Amino acid sequence: xxxxxxxxxxxxxxAKEVLEAMMPYFSEKFGNASSLHSFGRETRDAVENxxxxxxxKLNAKEHKIIFTSGGTEAxxxxxxxVAFANREKGKHIITTKIEHDCVLNACxxxxxxxxxxxxxxxDKEGFIDLNELENAIRNDTIIVSIMHANNEIGTIADLxxxxxxxxxxxxxxxxxxxxxxxxxxxxxxxxxxDLLTINAHKIYGPKGVGALVIGxxxxxxxxxHGGGHExxxxxxxxxxxxxxxxxxxxxxxxxxxxxxxKRLRDMLIEGFSAIEExxxxxxxxxxxxxxxxxxxxxxxxxESLLLYLxxxxxxxxxxxxxxxxxxxxxxxxxxxxLTAADAHGSLRFSVGKENTEDEIKYVIDVVKESVESxxxxxxxxxx
Amino acid sequence: xxxxxxxSKKIMDLFLHPKNVGELKDADGVGKVGSAVCGxxxxxxxxxxxxxxxKIIMDTKFRTFGxxxxxxxxSMLTEMVKGKTLEEAEKLTWKDIEKALDGLPLVKTHCAVLxxxxxxxxxxxxxxxxxxxxx
Numbered sequence: 171x172x173x174x175x176x177x178x179x180x181x182x183x184x185a186k187e188v189l190e191a192m193m194p195y196f197s198e199k200f201g202n203a204s205s206l207h208s209f210g211r212e213t214r215d216a217v218e219n220x221x222x223x224x225x226x227k228l229n230a231k232e233h234k235i236i237f238t239s240g241g242t243e244a245x246x247x248x249x250x251x252v253a254f255a256n257r258e259k260g261k262h263i264i265t266t267k268i269e270h271d272c273v274l275n276a277c278x279x280x281x282x283x284x285x286x287x288x289x290x291x292x293d294k295e296g297f298i299d300l301n302e303l304e305n306a307i308r309n310d311t312i313i314v315s316i317m318h319a320n321n322e323i324g325t326i327a328d329l330x331x332x333x334x335x336x337x338x339x340x341x342x343x344x345x346x347x348x349x350x351x352x353x354x355x356x357x358x359x360x361x362x363x364d365l366l367t368i369n370a371h372k373i374y375g376p377k378g379v380g381a382l383v384i385g386x387x388x389x390x391x392x393x394x395h396g397g398g399h400e401x402x403x404x405x406x407x408x409x410x411x412x413x414x415x416x417x418x419x420x421x422x423x424x425x426x427x428x429x430x431x432k433r434l435r436d437m438l439i440e441g442f443s444a445i446e447e448x449x450x451x452x453x454x455x456x457x458x459x460x461x462x463x464x465x466x467x468x469x470x471x472x473e474s475l476l477l478y479l480x481x482x483x484x485x486x487x488x489x490x491x492x493x494x495x496x497x498x499x500x501x502x503x504x505x506x507x508l509t510a511a512d513a514h515g516s517l518r519f520s521v522g523k524e525n526t527e528d529e530i531k532y533v534i535d536v537v538k539e540s541v542e543s544x545x546x547x548x549x550x551x552x553x
Numbered sequence: 554x555x556x557x558x559x560x561s562k563k564i565m566d567l568f569l570h571p572k573n574v575g576e577l578k579d580a581d582g583v584g585k586v587g588s589a590v591c592g593x594x595x596x597x598x599x600x601x602x603x604x605x606x607x608k609i610i611m612d613t614k615f616r617t618f619g620x621x622x623x624x625x626x627x628s629m630l631t632e633m634v635k636g637k638t639l640e641e642a643e644k645l646t647w648k649d650i651e652k653a654l655d656g657l658p659l660v661k662t663h664c665a666v667l668x669x670x671x672x673x674x675x676x677x678x679x680x681x682x683x684x685x686x687x688x
Contacts (some may be wrong), residue, residue, distance in 0.1 A: 217631035338620070471592055473620040479561075481569055499592070511589030511618075547574050547624060549596045550589070 174529045175481040179520035186373035189292050191418040195411035203408045214411045222415030227420045234384045236400045237413050241348040244382035248344045248365045249276045251390040252313045260310025267505040269317055278291040279449045286406040295323030295453040304335055313342040319350035322502040323452030324462030333362030352423045353460050364388050375419030379412035421437040428522035431460040432528050434521045438463045439536030463519040467541045469550040471514050478540040487518045562656035568621040573631035575614045584674025587667055595617035595627050597671040608639045624659035626668040629653050
């Protein structure tokens with residue numbers, strides 16, 4: 171059976187050129203980048219060249235690039251690291267209700283440790299209210315964390331505007347840019363962002379590597395203590411092949427790929443819009459991430475639809491997480507105002523640069539049939 | 554929470570090709586359980602007839618809003634109770650459904666529990682209606 175992968179927001183395949191760039195750093199150039207001998211020097215050069223390349227991509231000359239094990243670690247480092255290093259300033263943190271679980275759960279943990287967290291509301295398209303943000307900033311606020319592009323509904327926040335508000339109030343601004351990096355332009359010279367999370371495996375790079383980009387003068391403590399790697403902010407022997415692959419991956423998605431993904435995205439949106447009692451979640455047009463489609467198909471449950479599609483070779487994703495008793499509706503979809511039942515009936519399709527128009531046409535047909543079949547089983551379907 | 558879910562072939566077959574989907578217009582008992590908030594709603598319909606002094610479930614149908622395990626569990630339940638006496642049907646447990654499905658992932662056992670609850674609700678409904686007729 172032909173398989174169609176529409177879950178590129180979960181992860182992407184490693185691009186051929188990325189894998190080729192990484193290969194020498196497993197068995198041939200294997201030295202510990204902290205060693206003084208020639209084996210160490212060649213991998214140190216590889217790590218520093220990679221850092222330089224990523225720094226240029228972000229126009230982040232003033233920032234430090236701290237390599238981590240991925241987006242989750244970088245987000246944890248940003249929040250916990252800044253919270254603990256700035257306790258004398260205050261204990262207040264601001265974030266939104268639609269962040270990735272690693273940000274929300276890090277915040278919940280910080281609450282247990284005595285910090286106070288405000289979770290900003292979002293409107294029906296997933297945008298925060300800038301006045302609400304401004305009013306939420308207090309004298310004891312230390313950091314604001316707002317993601318760049320939402321992983322479930324593709325809403326793109328305006329980093330420049332949010333950053334300017336934070337800078338004017340003298341609080342740090344962190345943004346999780348795992349979904350947007352290399353798809354939406356990020357210029358740290360003109361965006362007032364103090365901390366930025368990026369990772370490799372959403373941009374055709376390897377899993378297990380990411381980075382926290384940290385502005386000059388930001389006070390932050392490490393999570394991992396050890397040999398003092400990465401300016402003492404992330405101890406542990408550098409993942410050299412991963413870092414080299416990460417730096418190579420930032421060239422994979424070209425402008426034309428972004429345009430191609432937008433076209434496929436809009437084809438899916440148009441095709442699904444013909445299905446009754448169904449709607450797009452998140453904004454349309456330029457404020458939506460180029461590869462994200464999130465649709466509610468009422469009266470059916472997302473996991474069933476996902477597995478129906480899987481039986482036809484199509485890979486999509488639900489925002490729901492299974493718990494022991496039942497299924498929790500997506501926190502993002504409930505935050506934009508969906509009922510639990512409608513949130514359960516939602517699916518995310520995230521296109522990649524290799525998808526074709528023919529694949530998208532096939533997917534639209536199969537989704538239409540599958541929704542119809544499942545609605546025949548559902549007791550919620552209107553007669 | 555993040556360990557992923559794997560279904561048996563039997564569950565997938567029954568989920569993709571469920572049996573007894575629909576409603577019984579002249580049902581003798583209807584049982585509806587679950588809620589949209591939890592992500593599962595099951596409705597079971599039963600038709601009961603008396604044969605040689607025993608009450609037998611002659612026909613069953615179901616409608617389910619829920620995951621693959623919920624759809625497969627309700628379909629399996631309707632297969633299992635058809636032709637059984639009410640007494641026999643009342644003895645069924647969620648473990649019987651789990652066994653018939655060649656196992657359920659741990660986080661999905663509540664689907665089999667829900668199917669049994671729906672059956673119990675349908676039988677209760679039937680008994681109440683019967684009582685109503687006699688009175």
